[in-house]
Amino acid sequence: MNHLHTYEDVRGKLTLLRSGLDVPFDVKRIYWIYDVPSEQNRGRHANHITWQYLVAVKGSLRVTIEDRDGRRDYCLQSPDEGLLVPPMTWNELYDFSEGAVLLVLASHDYEPETYINSLDEFRKLIAEK
Amino acid sequence: MNHLHTYEDVRGKLTLLRSGLDVPFDVKRIYWIYDVPSEQNRGRHANHITWQYLVAVKGSLRVTIEDRDGRRDYCLQSPDEGLLVPPMTWNELYDFSEGAVLLVLASHDYEPETYINSLDEFRKLIAEK
Numbered sequence: 001m002n003h004l005h006t007y008e009d010v011r012g013k014l015t016l017l018r019s020g021l022d023v024p025f026d027v028k029r030i031y032w033i034y035d036v037p038s039e040q041n042r043g044r045h046a047n048h049i050t051w052q053y054l055v056a057v058k059g060s061l062r063v064t065i066e067d068r069d070g071r072r073d074y075c076l077q078s079p080d081e082g083l084l085v086p087p088m089t090w091n092e093l094y095d096f097s098e099g100a101v102l103l104v105l106a107s108h109d110y111e112p113e114t115y116i117n118s119l120d121e122f123r124k125l126i127a128e129k
Numbered sequence: 130m131n132h133l134h135t136y137e138d139v140r141g142k143l144t145l146l147r148s149g150l151d152v153p154f155d156v157k158r159i160y161w162i163y164d165v166p167s168e169q170n171r172g173r174h175a176n177h178i179t180w181q182y183l184v185a186v187k188g189s190l191r192v193t194i195e196d197r198d199g200r201r202d203y204c205l206q207s208p209d210e211g212l213l214v215p216p217m218t219w220n221e222l223y224d225f226s227e228g229a230v231l232l233v234l235a236s237h238d239y240e241p242e243t244y245i246n247s248l249d250e251f252r253k254l255i256a257e258k
Contacts, residue, residue: 012165012225018238019157027156028148030234032186034208036141057161057230058187079163079230096141101186101208101230105159109147 004055006080015080017053017105023084025051025107032057032103036096043093046116051107052091055082059100066090066119068126076102090122133184135209144209146182146234152213154180154236161186161232165225172222175245180236181220184211188229195219195248197255205231219251 004022006015019027033042043063054063060077067089074083085091093102108114116122133151135144148156162171172192183192189206196218203212214220222231237243245251 008164010166011169011171012162014160014162016158016160016239019159027159029145030148030156030159031143031145032184032208032232033141033143034186035137037139040140042140055161057163057232058228079161099187099228103161103186103232110145 029106052085059097062095181214188226191224
């Protein structure tokens with residue numbers, strides 16, 4: 001998790017992310033996920049080439065990450081901090097709070113063939129490397 | 130205002146914006162504005178070179194735009210639509226609803242010298258061209 005530049009005055013707050021500077025990739029794709037029922041999960045995949053950066057711009061959610069260093073959990077709950085998800089990192093998104101909005105910045109366009117959608121297959125791949 | 134690709138299923142909604150494809154510029158800078166008191170205004174400037182794209186990913190706000198074609202008002206109130214603000218367009222943001230989050234995608238890094246902060250000066254500039 002890391003903290004993003006945030007500017008606050010009487011007019012409110014502004015949090016800034018510069019492509020290629022505040023994240024180690026050029027942002028090609030931006031999407032936001034919302035209206036997620038609290039019992040639903042999202043993600044549950046890894047990607048061969050894509051970097052992602054996750055920010056809960058509203059509300060909160062939990063993220064589980066798994067890579068060769070093991071498995072760990074994060075709670076995203078502040079619009080001024082984000083989580084970097086490198087390529088070859090399994091990620092699961094869950095426990096979205098009511099009204100939460102997750103902003104995702106990604107390094108590549110969507111290419112289905114770059115995704116690994118099976119955790120077993122992912123674990124075999126990282127064990128081989 | 131234009132509509133963005135949105136994917137909906139039982140897991141919620143995802144709205145997508147591709148740099149250089151869904152907006153006519155490469156996204157260099159991404160920021161989000163939040164915790165804006167309802168009586169406060171933001172913006173109140175134009176920019177010589179920067180394109181912006183505005184999306185109310187949560188809540189609603191009003192935007193007033195002024196350019197050589199005149200002055201008009203928009204209400205941003207849906208996470209699946211956005212407003213393109215070209216260079217040399219005066220913009221004012223106001224009437225933020227409680228808890229609103231405005232996502233802004235911009236074509237350039239922040240450079241104070243590219244901003245026009247006086248409406249009188251802006252009107253002189255567009256009248257000259």
